[in-house]
Structure formats: structure tokens, C-alpha cells
Amino acid sequence: MTTWSWIFTSIALSGAYLNALKNKLCWPIWCLSNCGFIIININRNQWPEVVLFGMFTATSIIGWKKHDEK
Secondary structure: OHHHHHHHHHHHHHHHHHHHOOOOOHHHHHHHHHHHHHHHHHHOOOHHHHHHHHHHHHHHHHHHHHHHHO
């Protein structure tokens, strides 16, 4: 799973970069990376991490919706 962790880390960093540029694509990219980390952590039985990335996904969706309202 280490390769997948690096893939989703790269995706998350891309989302952070796009957020710094105020590009609305950061939100779906973060949703993708967070969902990837949820799957990875379910497979590892890391339930606190599953909850954490679930909340990150929820806040990404909220941010995405608020960005679209502007």
C-alpha cells in the first residue's frame, strides 16, 4: 500500500497547490485524495484516520459548494 499512499499524497499536494492558486479544481482533487486515504486506512484498520479523512472529505465538499456560490 505504500505506493498508493504516495500516489494519494501527490494528489493531495496537487490540491493544496491549486488551492493556493484559488483554482476550484482543488476541491474535487482533495475529495479524490481523501477517499483514497479512507480506503487505504480501512484496509489498515486505522479507524481514527478513516474518521479524519472522512471529515476532510466533508469539509472539501462544503468548500466546493461555497466556492460555487460565489
